[in-house]
Amino acid sequence: MNSATTMDSPRASGTIDSPRASGAIDSPRASGAIDGYNFAYLDEATKRMIRRALLKAVAIPGHQIPFGAREMPLPYGWGTGGIQVTASILGPTDTLKVIDQGADDTTNAISIRRFFTRVAGVATTEHTADATVVQTRHRIPERTLREDQIIVYQVPQPEPLFRLEPRRTETKRLHALADYGLMHVRLYEDIARLGHIAKAYDYPVMVNGRYLMSPSPIPAFDNPKMHRMPALQLFGAGREKRIYAIPPYTDVRSLDFEDHPFRPIRAPHVCALCGSGDTYLDEVITDDAGGRLFVCSDTDFCAERQADTAKEAAE
Amino acid sequence: MxxxxxxxxxxxxxxxxxxxxxxxxxxxxxxxxxxxxxxxxxxxxxxxxxxxxxxxxxxxxxxxxxxxxxxxxxxxxxxxxxTTLQRFGASEPLETSRMRLRRRVSATYKDLPGGQVLGPTFDYTHRLLDFALAAEGAAPAVAPEAAAPVAEVPRVTELLAREGLMQREDMTEGEPGDLTRQPLAFPADRPVRLQNLARGDEGFLLALGYSTQRGYGNAHPFVGEIRVGHIAVEFTPPELGFPIELGEIGITECQMVNQFAGSRTEPPQFTRGYGLVFGHGERRAMAMSLVDRGLRARELGEDISAPAQDEEFVLYHSDNIEATGFVEHLKLPHYVDFQSELENLRTIRRSAEQAMQEAAE
CATH class of the missing domain: 1.10.8 (Helicase, Ruva Protein; domain 3)
Structure with a gap:
C-alpha cells in the first residue's frame, strides 16, 4: 500500500472551494493509481456520461435517471452503483470514507476502500469529519455532514414501489402522475392489521414534495437525517442502472399519517461502549443463554465518544 | 468488557x-x-x-x-x-449463408441444398461413461474426412421466405442498440432483446424455452435449421468507407419455424424465432430462438400470458452476472436493517399482547 493512502491520513478535510470539481474533470493521475487503468478505474467518457446523469438527478430531486451502468470488477448488488458514482466524482485531492452497516471495518467496506486506493490512489479515512466523500451502505453517519461533503449511497433497488408493482413500465407512469396511493394504502394496511407501520428500513420518503424515493435500505432511524441535509446526497444503483440525488437543504419527508406520525426506530438501550443513548445500535449476542448487549453501529462516532470520555476522565 | x-x-x-x-x-x-x-x-x-x-x-x-x-x-x-475495452463501432451484419460449416442440420426437410452435416455432436452418442478416457496417453482420435461442403449454403428460412411462407422481418435502420452502453428501456426493440438473450444465462433460457413447449406460451416450433461453424467479421472504418475483414469467429445459429395465424393485413405464414451465439452452443441457440419467438407476442398481436412472452420479466432476469451478484449479496452484512426489523417486531408484538390482555379482561 502506498504511504499516501494509509488510513487515518492526517490530511486536512476539503473545504467548499477545494478544487474537487475541476480536479475531477481533468482527472490527473494521483500517485498510487495502478498502471493500465484510468484514474478511479472508469474511462473519462463513462465518467462524463455518469456526471451528466448526476446533474440531471440533482436538477430533479428524487427522480430516477437511467444511466449506462458499466460492468464493474465487483459483483452487482455489492455496491457497483455507489462505486461508479464515487469514481465519477472523485478527484486526486479527495479523502474517501467507506462504510457498510455504519462501520469502516466491515469486509465489503474494506474491499471497496481497497479498490479505490488501488485504482485512484486517493487518501482514505475512517473519520467522518475528515472525509470529502463518504460512500455508504445501509447507514448515514451519526455526525452531521457538512456542505463540503458528499454522501454516496449504494442502492440495491431504486424503485420504492417495486414490491407493490414490479413492472418498471408501470411504476414509471405512477411517478409521472405522482400517483402514490398504492404506497399509502400499503402503510394504512399495516396500521389496520398490526397497529403500526411495519416498515423498519428502506422507509419511503417524499423528496421536495414531488417524488417518492427509496432512501436505500437505511434504517428508518436515519431518515430524518436526509431532511435538509447540508451535504449533497447521491444514490447509485448499478444493477438497476439508475441514479438519483437529493441536493443540499432539500425537504425529505418520511411518509406517515396525521394520527400515525413517522417514528424512527432504534433499540431502547444505551451503547455498551460509549454510553450513547441517542444513536443507532447493533444488537450483539454474547452467549446462548439470552445474553446480549447493544453497541453503536457507527464505529467512528463511538470511538470518538469513547476517546472524549477518556479525556474528560483524565482531566 | x-x-x-x-x-x-x-x-x-x-x-x-x-x-x-x-x-x-x-x-x-x-x-x-x-x-x-x-x-x-x-x-x-x-x-x-x-x-x-x-x-x-x-x-x-x-x-x-x-x-x-x-x-x-x-x-x-x-x-x-x-467493459474496460474501447468500443469502436458495429460490424457489418453476418451473412451466415457464407459460413464455413462444421455442422448443419434441418428438421424440416429430409434433404436440401448444402445437405445435412452432422459434424462433431453428442447427438446419437449413447451416454455411457467411457472408462477408456480415464486412462491417459491414448493416441489422439482420428475421424474420417469427407469432401469439403459447398461454398455457400442457403438458409432454410430463406427458401421458405422466397415462397412467401416465412414472414420477412423489417431491416432495422442504423446501428443496433447496445445494452452494455445504454440501459434497457421498454418496449425493447428486437436487436436489443436478441443481444440480451445471446448473453443470457443458458439455464434460464433453457427453462423458459422449455416452458413455451409445455403450453406456457403458444409455441409450435420446428427447427428449420441449426448451423455451427466459422464466419468472417467485417467492419467498415469510416475513414476507408469499405468493409475490411477483422478475423473469424465461431458461432451457432438456430432458426425456428413457427406458425402464425395471420392478420387483416398479412396472410397466414410462418414466423421466425432466432438464436445466434458465440462458439458451439446448440442448446443455447435453440432455447434463445424459442424465447425470441415468445417475446414477439406483442408485435404479432398474440395474447401475453406466459413468462416467456413477458419482455420485462425475461430481459430483466436473464443476465446471470446481475442475478448471481444480487442473490449472493444477501450474504453481506444486513444487521442494521435486521436490527430495525427486530425492534419493530418487538414493538408490534408488545401492542398485540397488550390488546389481547385488554380483550381478556
Whole structure:
C-alpha cells in the first residue's frame, strides 16, 4: 500500500472551494493509481456520461435517471452503483470514507476502500469529519455532514414501489402522475392489521414534495437525517442502472399519517461502549443463554465518544 | 468488557491466499495449462465467451482457470475485462449463408441444398461413461474426412421466405442498440432483446424455452435449421468507407419455424424465432430462438400470458452476472436493517399482547 493512502491520513478535510470539481474533470493521475487503468478505474467518457446523469438527478430531486451502468470488477448488488458514482466524482485531492452497516471495518467496506486506493490512489479515512466523500451502505453517519461533503449511497433497488408493482413500465407512469396511493394504502394496511407501520428500513420518503424515493435500505432511524441535509446526497444503483440525488437543504419527508406520525426506530438501550443513548445500535449476542448487549453501529462516532470520555476522565 | 470485532482486512487477505491454494489443488498433480482448457474444455470456453459477451478463447480459458471451473464466475471475470475495452463501432451484419460449416442440420426437410452435416455432436452418442478416457496417453482420435461442403449454403428460412411462407422481418435502420452502453428501456426493440438473450444465462433460457413447449406460451416450433461453424467479421472504418475483414469467429445459429395465424393485413405464414451465439452452443441457440419467438407476442398481436412472452420479466432476469451478484449479496452484512426489523417486531408484538390482555379482561 502506498504511504499516501494509509488510513487515518492526517490530511486536512476539503473545504467548499477545494478544487474537487475541476480536479475531477481533468482527472490527473494521483500517485498510487495502478498502471493500465484510468484514474478511479472508469474511462473519462463513462465518467462524463455518469456526471451528466448526476446533474440531471440533482436538477430533479428524487427522480430516477437511467444511466449506462458499466460492468464493474465487483459483483452487482455489492455496491457497483455507489462505486461508479464515487469514481465519477472523485478527484486526486479527495479523502474517501467507506462504510457498510455504519462501520469502516466491515469486509465489503474494506474491499471497496481497497479498490479505490488501488485504482485512484486517493487518501482514505475512517473519520467522518475528515472525509470529502463518504460512500455508504445501509447507514448515514451519526455526525452531521457538512456542505463540503458528499454522501454516496449504494442502492440495491431504486424503485420504492417495486414490491407493490414490479413492472418498471408501470411504476414509471405512477411517478409521472405522482400517483402514490398504492404506497399509502400499503402503510394504512399495516396500521389496520398490526397497529403500526411495519416498515423498519428502506422507509419511503417524499423528496421536495414531488417524488417518492427509496432512501436505500437505511434504517428508518436515519431518515430524518436526509431532511435538509447540508451535504449533497447521491444514490447509485448499478444493477438497476439508475441514479438519483437529493441536493443540499432539500425537504425529505418520511411518509406517515396525521394520527400515525413517522417514528424512527432504534433499540431502547444505551451503547455498551460509549454510553450513547441517542444513536443507532447493533444488537450483539454474547452467549446462548439470552445474553446480549447493544453497541453503536457507527464505529467512528463511538470511538470518538469513547476517546472524549477518556479525556474528560483524565482531566 | 465487550470488544468489537476487527481484522476484516487481514481476514480478506488470508481468505484470498487460501482461495489461490485451493485453486491449484494438490501440487503433485500437474497444473492445467490455458491451452489445455481452451482445447479440451472447448464447450466450457464457448459458454463463457457467450455469457461473458467477449469472443476470445484465450481469455475465456484463463477466466475458467482463475474461476476454478465456476463458469458464471468465469463469465463475470471476462465481462469485467470486456467493459474496460474501447468500443469502436458495429460490424457489418453476418451473412451466415457464407459460413464455413462444421455442422448443419434441418428438421424440416429430409434433404436440401448444402445437405445435412452432422459434424462433431453428442447427438446419437449413447451416454455411457467411457472408462477408456480415464486412462491417459491414448493416441489422439482420428475421424474420417469427407469432401469439403459447398461454398455457400442457403438458409432454410430463406427458401421458405422466397415462397412467401416465412414472414420477412423489417431491416432495422442504423446501428443496433447496445445494452452494455445504454440501459434497457421498454418496449425493447428486437436487436436489443436478441443481444440480451445471446448473453443470457443458458439455464434460464433453457427453462423458459422449455416452458413455451409445455403450453406456457403458444409455441409450435420446428427447427428449420441449426448451423455451427466459422464466419468472417467485417467492419467498415469510416475513414476507408469499405468493409475490411477483422478475423473469424465461431458461432451457432438456430432458426425456428413457427406458425402464425395471420392478420387483416398479412396472410397466414410462418414466423421466425432466432438464436445466434458465440462458439458451439446448440442448446443455447435453440432455447434463445424459442424465447425470441415468445417475446414477439406483442408485435404479432398474440395474447401475453406466459413468462416467456413477458419482455420485462425475461430481459430483466436473464443476465446471470446481475442475478448471481444480487442473490449472493444477501450474504453481506444486513444487521442494521435486521436490527430495525427486530425492534419493530418487538414493538408490534408488545401492542398485540397488550390488546389481547385488554380483550381478556
Amino acid at each position: 465487550y470488544v468489537a470485532v476487527k481484522g476484516g482486512e487481514r481476514a480478506i487477505s488470508a481468505a484470498h491466499a487460501w482461495l489461490d491454494e485451493t485453486r491449484r489443488g494438490d501440487p503433485s498433480v500437474p497444473e492445467l495449462s490455458i491451452a489445455q482448457i481452451e482445447q479440451q474444455m472447448g464447450l466450457a470456453v464457448d459458454r463463457v465467451m457467450a455469457e461473458g459477451s467477449c469472443h476470445d478463447r484465450f481469455l475465456a480459458a484463463l477466466a475458467i482457470k482463475q474461476a476454478k471451473g465456476d463458469l458464471i464466475e468465469a463469465a463475470f471475470l471476462l465481462r469485467a475485462y470486456r
